[in-house]
Amino acid sequence: MQAARLREIGGPSKLRIEDVPEPEAAEGQTVVRVRAAALNHRDAFITQGLYPNIVLPRILGSDCSGEAGGRDIVVDPTIGWGADERVWSPDATILGMPADGTFAQFVAVPNQNIHAKPDHLSVEEAAALPLGGVTAYRAAFVCGGLQAGETVLITGVGGGVQTFALLYAKAIGAHAVVTSARDGKLERAKALGADVAINYATTPDWHKAVRAAVGAVDLAIDSAGGDSFAKALTVVKPGGRVVTYGGTTGDATIKMFPIFWNQLSIFGTSMGSPGDFAAMLDFVSKHRIKPAIDRVYELAEIESAMQRMDDALQFGKIVLRIPQ
Amino acid sequence: MQAARLREIGGPSKLRIEDVPEPEAAEGQTVVRVRAAALNHRDAFITQGLYPNIVLPRILGSDCSGEAGGRDIVVDPTIGWGADERVWSPDATILGMPADGTFAQFVAVPNQNIHAKPDHLSVEEAAALPLGGVTAYRAAFVCGGLQAGETVLITGVGGGVQTFALLYAKAIGAHAVVTSARDGKLERAKALGADVAINYATTPDWHKAVRAAVGAVDLAIDSAGGDSFAKALTVVKPGGRVVTYGGTTGDATIKMFPIFWNQLSIFGTSMGSPGDFAAMLDFVSKHRIKPAIDRVYELAEIESAMQRMDDALQFGKIVLRIPQ
Numbered sequence: 001m002q003a004a005r006l007r008e009i010g011g012p013s014k015l016r017i018e019d020v021p022e023p024e025a026a027e028g029q030t031v032v033r034v035r036a037a038a039l040n041h042r043d044a045f046i047t048q049g050l051y052p053n054i055v056l057p058r059i060l061g062s063d064c065s066g067e068a069g070g071r072d073i074v075v076d077p078t079i080g081w082g083a084d085e086r087v088w089s090p091d092a093t094i095l096g097m098p099a100d101g102t103f104a105q106f107v108a109v110p111n112q113n114i115h116a117k118p119d120h121l122s123v124e125e126a127a128a129l130p131l132g133g134v135t136a137y138r139a140a141f142v143c144g145g146l147q148a149g150e151t152v153l154i155t156g157v158g159g160g161v162q163t164f165a166l167l168y169a170k171a172i173g174a175h176a177v178v179t180s181a182r183d184g185k186l187e188r189a190k191a192l193g194a195d196v197a198i199n200y201a202t203t204p205d206w207h208k209a210v211r212a213a214v215g216a217v218d219l220a221i222d223s224a225g226g227d228s229f230a231k232a233l234t235v236v237k238p239g240g241r242v243v244t245y246g247g248t249t250g251d252a253t254i255k256m257f258p259i260f261w262n263q264l265s266i267f268g269t270s271m272g273s274p275g276d277f278a279a280m281l282d283f284v285s286k287h288r289i290k291p292a293i294d295r296v297y298e299l300a301e302i303e304s305a306m307q308r309m310d311d312a313l314q315f316g317k318i319v320l321r322i323p324q
Numbered sequence: 325m326q327a328a329r330l331r332e333i334g335g336p337s338k339l340r341i342e343d344v345p346e347p348e349a350a351e352g353q354t355v356v357r358v359r360a361a362a363l364n365h366r367d368a369f370i371t372q373g374l375y376p377n378i379v380l381p382r383i384l385g386s387d388c389s390g391e392a393g394g395r396d397i398v399v400d401p402t403i404g405w406g407a408d409e410r411v412w413s414p415d416a417t418i419l420g421m422p423a424d425g426t427f428a429q430f431v432a433v434p435n436q437n438i439h440a441k442p443d444h445l446s447v448e449e450a451a452a453l454p455l456g457g458v459t460a461y462r463a464a465f466v467c468g469g470l471q472a473g474e475t476v477l478i479t480g481v482g483g484g485v486q487t488f489a490l491l492y493a494k495a496i497g498a499h500a501v502v503t504s505a506r507d508g509k510l511e512r513a514k515a516l517g518a519d520v521a522i523n524y525a526t527t528p529d530w531h532k533a534v535r536a537a538v539g540a541v542d543l544a545i546d547s548a549g550g551d552s553f554a555k556a557l558t559v560v561k562p563g564g565r566v567v568t569y570g571g572t573t574g575d576a577t578i579k580m581f582p583i584f585w586n587q588l589s590i591f592g593t594s595m596g597s598p599g600d601f602a603a604m605l606d607f608v609s610k611h612r613i614k615p616a617i618d619r620v621y622e623l624a625e626i627e628s629a630m631q632r633m634d635d636a637l638q639f640g641k642i643v644l645r646i647p648q
Contacts, residue, residue, distance in 0.1 A: 021518060060564050084563060087562045087563030087565040087586065087587040088562075088587070090562070163476060172441050208343070223582035223584075226580075229580065238411045238412075238414070239408060239410040239411030244580060244583055244584050246580065246584060246586045247579070247580025247581055247583075247584065250580075251577050251578060251579055251580070252577070252578055252580060253576070253577045253578075254575060254576055254577075254578060255571070255575055255576070256549035256550075256568060256570065256571025256574075256576060256592075257552065257571055258592075259568055259571075259590070259592035260547075260568050260569045260571065260592035260593060260594050261592070261594055262411065262569060262592065263411040263412070263592050263593055264412060264591075264592045264593060265589065265590075265592070266589070266590035266591075266592075267587075267588075267589050267590075267591070268580075268582075268583035268584035268585070268586065268587050268588045268589070268590075269584060269587055270584050270585055
């Protein structure tokens with residue numbers, strides 16, 4: 001079968017489209033025919049060696065939609081979460097490292113990770129859903145407790161998770177404030193329902209602009225860390241919540257006073273449990289949410305697709321069409 | 325009546341023992357005869373002008389035990405918390421600023437803030453309880469969710485709240501790791517049941533020493549902020565909790581990765597709700613917890629008492645005996 005395989009560390013250019021043997025199902029597994037896959041920053045980080053426990057060569061990729069047992073399906077990419085809803089087991093892994101992933105015509109996955117594809121989604125839309133969709137669901141609802149009528153700040157809209165968070169917030173009737181360094185992404189976010197959109201590159205005091213626009217927010221969702229996380233803490237109302245699922249810009253220097261005086265709750269989150277994944281699928285189906293898709297590439301174009309993500313040019317998910 | 329009144333900003337030396345008129349009960353208030361009062365850092369901060377909305381002259385003091393309506397009582401010092409258990413109302417205040425406080429022979433307080441003194445406590449022990457006791461209760465249980473068998477890290481033991489947290493943890497059968505810059509305080513903490521005691525002044529990598537001693541902890545309680553808070557984040561196990569109720573050493577520079585990867589929850593807290601206060605009294609009575617009292621001073625010695633707190637020499641609460 002065809003697959004995009006990483007042979008050595010060194011960035012996306014080290015991915016090779018190769019002809020490799022089809023996987024075989026181990027005990028408790030099913031081999032899925034992959035129709036479409038989607039990129040995550042995790043994939044790029046792995047090509048750069050910025051992930052623990054990298055084993056080479058490996059087929060990367062966590063997200064896919066496809067077919068198994070004659071059904072249209074999507075795959076929950078978190079393997080072995082464990083019994084504790086609060087946190088994954090130390091043995092949990094994500095599809096695509098260390099196990100071979102979805103950038104291939106076939107992938108072997110645990111039976112319980114296979115779910116029916118939501119009927120209202122195309123193959124490409126369904127492939128965009130898993131990792132970003134469940135991370136955003138857990139961030140917004142399980143950790144963040146977002147409610148109708150509340151206001152959520154979503155920093156750095158355009159990335160997959162943040163764009164899902166925007167779609168979810170609008171689906172339940174929450175108000176959404178988004179930031180980005182690119183006006184084009186802010187326009188796209190407004191088209192998806194964002195109530196306030198602020199360019200943090202041209203408005204360095206964007207946290208003051210948030211307050212001027214909507215007062216304080218009930219919830220902030222951030223994955224940038226650093227200055228972004230620190231500023232997010234200052235715009236949350238007393239008793240409010242902040243959720244972080246990343247730290248791409250580095251360490252954050254934070255003031256303690258607003259945290260304890262305003263009785264804030266801060267939740268770190270990564271991925272989601274099997275329960276979160278099932279709840280996310282129900283939610284997406286109920287609200288007929290369509291993932292924002294940035295572009296669809298052919299599998300053979302994976303290096304260009306990865307480069308676009310690395311350059312932070314995308315709005316929503318970048319999808320790979322897998323040759324059938 | 326005699327009272328310790330602050331006439332001008334400038335530190336504890338600006339407190340004067342004066343003869344002032346007895347307070348009168350406004351609508352919904354009761355005048356309490358104060359038997360004993362206790363110091364909080366808040367009182368020292370106010371003398372230094374480090375608090376919002378300071379009105380002078382004022383009688384300071386948030387904690388007391390005493391007598392009202394022929395009953396032995398303690399006073400909940402949080403006035404007007406409001407209906408939301410998660411956070412106090414913007415109008416909430418603490419006894420002792422802006423309203424006259426407990427460093428006096430009499431104090432007027434809202435009727436609903438008066439509670440029966442736990443039977444097993446002396447007048448001095450009961451005076452030590454309110455603000456530190458409720459802050460620690462909310463930090464350890466309401467926010468921190470501490471359970472029997474879990475391990476809690478308590479940084480900077482010796483302060484009132486942290487010492488209550490230690491007593492509470494041991495009362496329910498949790499394990500406690502404490503830190504301090506003073507060996508004398510560590511010895512006192514061990515005598516109260518601390519399982520592991522680490523001097524953070526002589527062991528700058530105390531967070532590594534915590535891990536070496538007990539592995540990771542379920543909960544960390546910190547009020548120092550800065551480096552202390554940042555290090556506390558690194559010793560909490562996946563899915564664990566960190567509670568902060570202060571930031572005396574300043575801003576904290578934190579790594580985002582352990583927060584989101586380990587799915588930590590961080591809770592800021594200040595004081596406690598009326599429900600927390602009542603629950604704290606029940607808990608203290610049920611477990612017959614005796615507050616750790618550092619020293620008892622006469623009201624006239626308040627400057628020396630404040631100086632001891634300012635020098636961080638105390639272990640537990642510093643109490644003032646009020647002349648009758």
